[in-house]
Amino acid sequence: MKEQNGNDGEQDDITVVLGVIGSDVHAIGNQILERALEENGIKPVNIGVMASQEEFVDAAIETDADAIWVSSLYGHGEIDCRGLREKLEERGIGDVIMYIGGNLVIGKKSWEEVEKLYLDMGFDRVYSSDTQPQEAIDDLREDLSAAGDVSGG
Amino acid sequence: MESLKNKFLPKEKFEEESKEVLSSWPTGAEVDREEAVEFHKNLPDDSCMVDKLTEADEAKKTLTQPRAGVALPDELIDLLGHLRTEGEADLLPVTIDSYTRQNQYEKAAQGIEESREEGRSLLNGFPAVNHGVEICRKVVEALDAPVQARHGTPDARLLAEITLAGGFTDFEGGGISYNIPYAKDVSLEKSLRDWQYVDRLVGFYQSQGVEINREPFGPLTGTLVPPAVSHSIAVLEGLLAAEQGVKHLTLGYGQNGNLVQDVAAVETLRVLARQFLDDEGYEDVSVTTVLHEWMGGFPQDEAKAFGVISWGASAAALANATKVIVKTPHEAEGIPSREANAAGLKTSNQIVSMLLDQSLEDSAGLEKEKDLIIREVEDILGRVKELGEGDWAAGTVRAFESGVLDVPFAPSRYNQSGILPARDNEGAVRYLEFGNLPLSADIQDFHEEKMKKRGEKEGRQPGFQMVTDDIYAIGKGRLTGRPRG
Numbered sequence: 036m037k038e039q040n041g042n043d044g045e046q047d048d049i050t051v052v053l054g055v056i057g058s059d060v061h062a063i064g065n066q067i068l069e070r071a072l073e074e075n076g077i078k079p080v081n082i083g084v085m086a087s088q089e090e091f092v093d094a095a096i097e098t099d100a101d102a103i104w105v106s107s108l109y110g111h112g113e114i115d116c117r118g119l120r121e122k123l124e125e126r127g128i129g130d131v132i133m134y135i136g137g138n139l140v141i142g143k144k145s146w147e148e149v150e151k152l153y154l155d156m157g158f159d160r161v162y163s164s165d166t167q168p169q170e171a172i173d174d175l176r177e178d179l180s181a182a183g184d185v186s187g188g
Numbered sequence: 189m190e191s192l193k194n195k196f197l198p199k200e201k202f203e204e205e206s207k208e209v210l211s212s213w214p215t216g217a218e219v220d221r222e223e224a225v226e227f228h229k230n231l232p233d234d235s236c237m238v239d240k241l242t243e244a245d246e247a248k249k250t251l252t253q254p255r256a257g258v259a260l261p262d263e264l265i266d267l268l269g270h271l272r273t274e275g276e277a278d279l280l281p282v283t284i285d286s287y288t289r290q291n292q293y294e295k296a297a298q299g300i301e302e303s304r305e306e307g308r309s310l311l312n313g314f315p316a317v318n319h320g321v322e323i324c325r326k327v328v329e330a331l332d333a334p335v336q337a338r339h340g341t342p343d344a345r346l347l348a349e350i351t352l353a354g355g356f357t358d359f360e361g362g363g364i365s366y367n368i369p370y371a372k373d374v375s376l377e378k379s380l381r382d383w384q385y386v387d388r389l390v391g392f393y394q395s396q397g398v399e400i401n402r403e404p405f406g407p408l409t410g411t412l413v414p415p416a417v418s419h420s421i422a423v424l425e426g427l428l429a430a431e432q433g434v435k436h437l438t439l440g441y442g443q444n445g446n447l448v449q450d451v452a453a454v455e456t457l458r459v460l461a462r463q464f465l466d467d468e469g470y471e472d473v474s475v476t477t478v479l480h481e482w483m484g485g486f487p488q489d490e491a492k493a494f495g496v497i498s499w500g501a502s503a504a505a506l507a508n509a510t511k512v513i514v515k516t517p518h519e520a521e522g523i524p525s526r527e528a529n530a531a532g533l534k535t536s537n538q539i540v541s542m543l544l545d546q547s548l549e550d551s552a553g554l555e556k557e558k559d560l561i562i563r564e565v566e567d568i569l570g571r572v573k574e575l576g577e578g579d580w581a582a583g584t585v586r587a588f589e590s591g592v593l594d595v596p597f598a599p600s601r602y603n604q605s606g607i608l609p610a611r612d613n614e615g616a617v618r619y620l621e622f623g624n625l626p627l628s629a630d631i632q633d634f635h636e637e638k639m640k641k642r643g644e645k646e647g648r649q650p651g652f653q654m655v656t657d658d659i660y661a662i663g664k665g666r667l668t669g670r671p672r673g
Contacts, residue, residue, distance in 0.1 A: 058287055083372060164522070
């Protein structure tokens with residue numbers, strides 16, 4: 036494992052809402068991500084599997100989250116994720132950082148196509164299912180420090 | 189709700205409930221069971237799953253079956269036809285989409301519509317309830333192999349009515365195996381009760397001379413599930429099905445990757461099921477077995493993926509599993525193309541044929557591993573029966589409440605999630621934490637000793653990091669997740 040990326044084990048008040056969207060019950064990656072966030076001193080707010088768009092938005096507002104991490108493994112992500120960014124905007128948190136990872140489409144599409152599909156939906160970063168949690172955690176710290184939310188490592 | 193008991197549902201009660209089930213979505217009105225019995229009796233022999241399985245079991249052959257399903261019927265027929273002719277599949281599936289699995293038929297309807305508009309499937313399976321009985325029959329009649337519904341539906345009553353009236357001859361799932369790994373908030377009492385209905389429906393067809401096979405879902409969460417955990421659940425679901433009149437069971441197990449453990453698991457599954465069914469007076473229920481090729485993360489690289497597939501087919505053949513559920517070289521990317529699916533089938537068929545006459549029977553360690561699994565299952569099921577005061581259904585509910593039955597990594601809040609599995613130094617799946625599993629002290633010592641040995645070899649304490657490493661390992665070309673560097 037990499038070291039904790041300049042964090043020195045200190046809590047720096049980053050909160051991430053994570054969950055598996057739609058009618059998807061894939062629970063394993065979700066449990067691994069939660070542990071990985073904790074171990075990196077980031078507060079996970081895990082809304083678990085089968086989470087609706089509304090649950091993501093509500094959880095993000097209630098916990099004043101810095102980011103939303105959406106997972107989708109079962110292929111319906113395309114239908115499930117449409118309109119999530121707009122919902123965040125309507126509720127006044129349109130600028131929250133939003134990542135997605137998993138098996139994101141049905142059938143074979145090039146990664147560039149998949150990534151574009153989700154970037155166009157308003158996600159800030161898109162990950163394939165074999166991504167190690169640390170990669171997304173490192174990206175999050177970078178994105179947050181670029182946005183000036185955290186003093187940076 | 190009346191308290192749950194493992195008792196045959198009387199006819200009047202079953203019929204009354206049918207009215208409610210069949211009126212829950214418009215296509216339910218298409219179900220006419222008496223007419224469906226006639227339809228089944230006029231189907232050609234090669235559509236009958238029980239016949240195919242019995243024949244293979246007697247010949248000690250291992251049959252191949254893929255997973256596959258798309259939103260629209262013509263595309264489904266085309267896909268399954270390809271897997272049969274090009275992939276040489278012995279048995280066919282219809283995998284049901286995830287909206288149907290949660291009884292969200294309106295969303296499935298939206299998926300059908302969008303799939304038509306876009307000219308590609310936006311659903312991860314076939315929404316059989318929305319399509320209805322006639323279209324299911326069209327699918328069955330277009331194919332020359334038996335068709336099974338494969339899904340993940342806690343309440344599958346309507347899906348069973350429609351697919352069985354539609355000519356399917358096999359139905360996957362069970363009140364535990366399609367709840368605990370597939371739902372978050374469905375109570376076990378509810379799902380067990382709903383599956384009594386499904387089994388009772390199969391029992392009805394059976395009583396009319398229509399042979400229908402039932403297959404509890406063996407692999408559960410598909411991730412480091414110890415054999416005794418999945419076996420206990422498979423045997424329980426077999427007992428519950430038998431009480432409702434099911435006569436043909438295929439019990440399943442998900443490959444863990446250590447060959448000796450996997451062969452021991454399939455062999456003991458058959459022995460244990462026979463033992464418990466006979467003890468309860470269900471001697472006339474037949475048992476066949478299925479091994480699911482590796483259910484965890486796959487390598488991206490196709491050649492490496494074929495290696496994983498071959499290893500699964502090898503375990504299935506050496507264990508004499510009646511059938512093997514086949515994976516594909518695109519597994520790492522989600523839902524595969526039909527070509528990739530056929531390629532996985534051909535790889536598996538090749539290995540299964542090559543190992544047809546080989547056996548591991550005298551290998552060192554196999555007998556020990558088999559004894560261990562049998563003792564563990566007897567410990568667990570003995571406690572389940574005590575908790576239910578002799579009733580397996582009530583016992584199951586109480587066993588999950590107390591963690592006597594417990595599935596690793598399951599999403600359901602009706603699961604205690606107290607056990608934590610990891611691989612030992614040889615790659616067999618053991619327990620790091622036992623939760624409340626009622627395993628004998630010497631068995632617990634055995635597992636602890638195994639984990640200690642791995643810890644020493646890797647110079648680290650056994651813990652969650654080991655588990656995470658194990659989960660990612662196959663995708664990175666190894667079975668056991670060793671520390672890097």
